[in-house]
Structure formats: C-alpha cells, structure tokens
Amino acid sequence: MRPARRLVLPLVLLLGACMPVASRDTPTRAAADMPGESALPPMKTFAVPRPAPPVASNADIARDFLDLAFTLESGRSLGMLTRFEEPITVRVTGAGPASMVADLNRLLHRLRTEAGIDIALTNAGSANITVQAVSRAEIRQALPQAACFVVPNVGSLREYQSSRRSSRVSWSRLTRRDRLAIFIPADSSAQEARDCLHEELAQAIGPLNDLYRLPDSVFNDDNVHTVLTGFDMLVLRAYYDPALRNGMSRNEVADRLPAILARLNPAGEGLPPQRLPRTPRVWIDAIQTALGPGANPGQRRAAAIEALKVASAMGWSDHRRGFSHFAMGRLLQASDPEAALDQFVLAQRYFGQRTDTTLHRAYVASQLAAYAITAGRADEALALLTPHLDTAARYENAALLATLMLLRAEALDLAGRITEAREVRLDSLGWARYGFGSDWAVRAKLREIATLNPAKRRYGAL
Structure with missing residues (x-):
C-alpha cells in the first residue's frame, strides 16, 4: 500500500500549506465542507473530458510502468503483477457529496472508453470495489493525515479497522485483486471527493506507486494533476492488456511491454527517451519536510534549501527543479515576498514550455499574477492569466479555474473594466462552489483575492 498522500499544491498566495504524510503502504490522499442550501449561483461541473495524449517515448513509459507496478511508494518491491481478471463491479455506500455518483459514472465511462477496462457500477453487495463515503x-481516526485511501480485502471502514494490523490488508502480500474498499470524505467539496475517486480507483485497479519524475500523471506525489491524464489511461490500458496476466514477474512484464506499447501508443515509438534520473530519497524527504506537517518554520526552510541543493547537484532541469523553486517560494512568501517572487520566476523557467508541464505553469501563473495585481499592474496580470484559463478547464480543476477567474476579475477592476470584471467574478462562483465547497469557503476565497487589489485596500472597499 502507499503513503497517506499528498502534496496539495496551493492555488494562491496564502492558501494553506502542502501536506504529505509519513511513508506507509496505504494509498491515500491528504485532507481538504459540504455545501447545503446556498445563496450563491448553482455549482458548475465539467462536461466532456479533454485529456491530452502522452508525449513521452515508449521506452520511458515502459520504465515508468515497471517502477509504478512493481514498487510500493515506501520503496518495497512487489514480486508480481496483481490485477482484476474478471469484469470489475463498483458500488457506493454512505452519503457523499451530491455530485459524487455522477462523477464516479463519468470516471467509469472514461476507464471503459480510454483504458479499455470492463468496469461498471452496481448495487450488489458482492461488488469488487466498494466506495464508502464516511466523515473526515x-x-x-483510521489514518490521521489522510483524506481518502484504498485497502484490499475489505468492504467497509469497520472491516478495515478490525483487520488493519493483519496481513489481510497488506498490498505486498496480495496475489490477486478480488475485493477492495475506497474511503471517501462525505463532508468534503465536490472536487475533493472527485479527486479522491480518480486517485484511489486508479490504484485500486492499477499501479500502487508514485513517481516524482512523472510530469503529467496522478501517480505523482506533487499532486499537480487531480484527474486521470492521457498518460494514466495509457498505463491502465497497458496494465489490463491481454498480453499480461495476474501473477507475472517484473521481468516477464518487461519482456512484453515494448510490443504492447508499440501497439497502444505508436506515436511514442518515434520519440527519443528522456531517461530522467530517479528521484533520490533525500530530495523526497526534504520536500515532504518543507511542505508537510510537523515541522517548524526553520526546519521547513532548511528542508527547502536542501531540496534545491539536491536538485542543483543532480543537474536537474525538469519539472522537479521547478517544483523545488515553487516550494521555496511558498515558504518565503510571509517572510520575504520579493525573494519568494524570484523563486516563482525560476519555477516558471524550469517548468519551461513543454506540453506536459502546462498545468504546472498555470499554478505558478496564479502566484505571479497575484504579485502583479498587488503592484497595480493590471495588464501584466491579464497577460499572465489569460493563457491558463483553458488549461484549468482542460484538466478539470475547478478550484484553480475559479482562482484564475477571480484574479482576472481583480485585474479587470484595476484596468477600469468594471462590467467585465463583475461578469467574470459572477461566472467564477459556480466553479468555486465545486472546487471549494461550502459558501463560507467560497466567500473566504473571494475576500482573500480581493485583498490583493490596491485600489480596494486604499478606499476600504473590502
């Protein structure tokens, strides 16, 4: 099983810190209110998925597949491939967010059409996978720093609690997958519940590991991606390819992967491999200390410095170097905003212009635009934000989309485009309800971003 996840990438200047947890082998997600009756506009949801196809070479994807499928995040090796060999059935118990079943149906449809997996919703108590909505x-109480997690060989949280210290729920002792349970927070935002469904269901049926070197995947502890990507669907399609079977060794799978990937992803045959180096444990530990719970400010800053030193010593110029600068920027914001800005600029530089770091750049753009708004530079903020609105929509991140739209509304206000600003702000609220949940959370985000506007601060308009 995997650690209790994940680094939650912040959306704008003073949003809460990232929260990884201690390394375990239970696939989970780190924690994020259920809206009731609301005076805000109706919640918006995403319609047709628009996943971007993977842009990696098949040689790199084969290596990634093997590391994802045959290693737990703790570093423990798995001796065999385990998967479901029969059609997979999924049932829902408990009362989650109102949109949860619809989001689950959309996800199952994607798994059938994009990954070719025979999976469907059922009401039968004998379902292979139980999605249970319980309170945070x-x-x-079960896993203190988790928002959601998946466990083999149980069908309820009560059953897990009675078996948690036994080998029955050990992923490393699993020889096949027949019955699992996913625990989702019932009192979360719609987006948090959906993100949990994507991450935990993908691991319930597929690989259990996470790799920081993957730029375009939910199988990555940086938590940039929250819904399954084109890369993820290719990995899952290969995982259930008829040429593989339950119980195969790493070497047996490695022998068959090249032909599988050549058939499933012919575009990857002509791309040169990047062969990104493995991520050393010292960097992982430093990032988790810098952005996770339990450390004091001095320890966090020292850890972020250590992560940057490791990234530099390794000669990285990929997204991990960018994330190292982003982490440092987050930690410097309260004490040294100018130094933090420098770190965000460096993060954007290392994220580069690759198609698989588009979402990374959208997150950084929200930070840079916030600085521009604070300085009264409306045109600069609009130039930073405009390219990334569609990115947030494409990757179905309503919280990020709402944040970018609210920042855009403040920039439009600064530019004197008051009517347009009002329309953008109103349009953002439906996405904010999906992304942030309760009315108070949405209104808190509105106030947080409005405080960036120097005109509103000057005239006491907040």
Whole structure:
C-alpha cells in the first residue's frame, strides 16, 4: 500500500500549506465542507473530458510502468503483477457529496472508453470495489493525515479497522485483486471527493506507486494533476492488456511491454527517451519536510534549501527543479515576498514550455499574477492569466479555474473594466462552489483575492 498522500499544491498566495504524510503502504490522499442550501449561483461541473495524449517515448513509459507496478511508494518491491481478471463491479455506500455518483459514472465511462477496462457500477453487495463515503473524522481516526485511501480485502471502514494490523490488508502480500474498499470524505467539496475517486480507483485497479519524475500523471506525489491524464489511461490500458496476466514477474512484464506499447501508443515509438534520473530519497524527504506537517518554520526552510541543493547537484532541469523553486517560494512568501517572487520566476523557467508541464505553469501563473495585481499592474496580470484559463478547464480543476477567474476579475477592476470584471467574478462562483465547497469557503476565497487589489485596500472597499 502507499503513503497517506499528498502534496496539495496551493492555488494562491496564502492558501494553506502542502501536506504529505509519513511513508506507509496505504494509498491515500491528504485532507481538504459540504455545501447545503446556498445563496450563491448553482455549482458548475465539467462536461466532456479533454485529456491530452502522452508525449513521452515508449521506452520511458515502459520504465515508468515497471517502477509504478512493481514498487510500493515506501520503496518495497512487489514480486508480481496483481490485477482484476474478471469484469470489475463498483458500488457506493454512505452519503457523499451530491455530485459524487455522477462523477464516479463519468470516471467509469472514461476507464471503459480510454483504458479499455470492463468496469461498471452496481448495487450488489458482492461488488469488487466498494466506495464508502464516511466523515473526515472517521477517516482521520483510521489514518490521521489522510483524506481518502484504498485497502484490499475489505468492504467497509469497520472491516478495515478490525483487520488493519493483519496481513489481510497488506498490498505486498496480495496475489490477486478480488475485493477492495475506497474511503471517501462525505463532508468534503465536490472536487475533493472527485479527486479522491480518480486517485484511489486508479490504484485500486492499477499501479500502487508514485513517481516524482512523472510530469503529467496522478501517480505523482506533487499532486499537480487531480484527474486521470492521457498518460494514466495509457498505463491502465497497458496494465489490463491481454498480453499480461495476474501473477507475472517484473521481468516477464518487461519482456512484453515494448510490443504492447508499440501497439497502444505508436506515436511514442518515434520519440527519443528522456531517461530522467530517479528521484533520490533525500530530495523526497526534504520536500515532504518543507511542505508537510510537523515541522517548524526553520526546519521547513532548511528542508527547502536542501531540496534545491539536491536538485542543483543532480543537474536537474525538469519539472522537479521547478517544483523545488515553487516550494521555496511558498515558504518565503510571509517572510520575504520579493525573494519568494524570484523563486516563482525560476519555477516558471524550469517548468519551461513543454506540453506536459502546462498545468504546472498555470499554478505558478496564479502566484505571479497575484504579485502583479498587488503592484497595480493590471495588464501584466491579464497577460499572465489569460493563457491558463483553458488549461484549468482542460484538466478539470475547478478550484484553480475559479482562482484564475477571480484574479482576472481583480485585474479587470484595476484596468477600469468594471462590467467585465463583475461578469467574470459572477461566472467564477459556480466553479468555486465545486472546487471549494461550502459558501463560507467560497466567500473566504473571494475576500482573500480581493485583498490583493490596491485600489480596494486604499478606499476600504473590502
């Protein structure tokens, strides 16, 4: 099983810190209110998926597949491939967010059409996978720093609690997959519940590991991607390819992967491999200390410096170097905003212009635009934000999309385009309800971003 996840990438200047947790082998997601009756506009949801196809070479994808499928995040090796060999059925118990079942149906449709997996929703108690909506308090009682997680060979949280210290729920002792349970927070935002469904269901049926070297995948502890990507669907399609079977060794799978990937992803045959180096544990530990719970400010800053030193010593110029600068920027914002800005500029430089780091750049753009708005530079903020609105929509990140739109509304206000600003702000609220949940959370985000506008601060308009 995998650690209790994940680094939650912040959306704008003073949003809460990232929260990884101690390394375990239970696939989970780190924690994020359920809206009831609301005076805000109706919640918006995403319609047709627009996943971007993978842009990696098949040689790199084969290496990634093997490391994802045959290693737990703790570093423990798995001796065999385990998967479902029969059609997979999924049932839902408990009362989650109102959109949860619809989001689950959309996800199952994607798994059938994009990954070719025979999976469907059922009401039968004999379902292979049970998605149980329980309170966050119950989840944290089971795994204190998790928002959601998946466990083999159980069908309820009560069953897990009675078996948690036994080998029955050990992923490393699993020889085949027949019955699993995913625990989702019932009192979360719609987006948090959906993100949990994507991450935990993907691991319930597929690979259990995470790799920081993957720029365009939910199988990555940086938590940039929250819905399954084109890369992820290719990995899952290969995972269930008829040429593979339950119980195969790493070497047996490695022998068959080149032909599988050549058939499933012919575009990857002509791309040169990048062969990104493995991510050393010292960098992982430093990032988790810098952005996770339990450390004091001095320890966090020292860890972020260590992560940057490792990234530099390794000669990285990929997204991990960018994330190292982003982490440092986050930690410097309160104490040294100008130095933090420098780090965000460096993060954007290392994220580069690759198609598989588009979403990374959208996150950094939200930070840079916030600085521009604070300085009264409306045109600069609009130039930073405009290219990334469609990015947030493409990757179905309503929280990020709402944040970018609210920043755009403040920039439009600064530019004197008041009517347009009002329309953008109103349009953002439906996405904010999906992304942030309760009315108070949405209104808090509105106030947070409005405080960036120097005109509103000057005239006490907040």
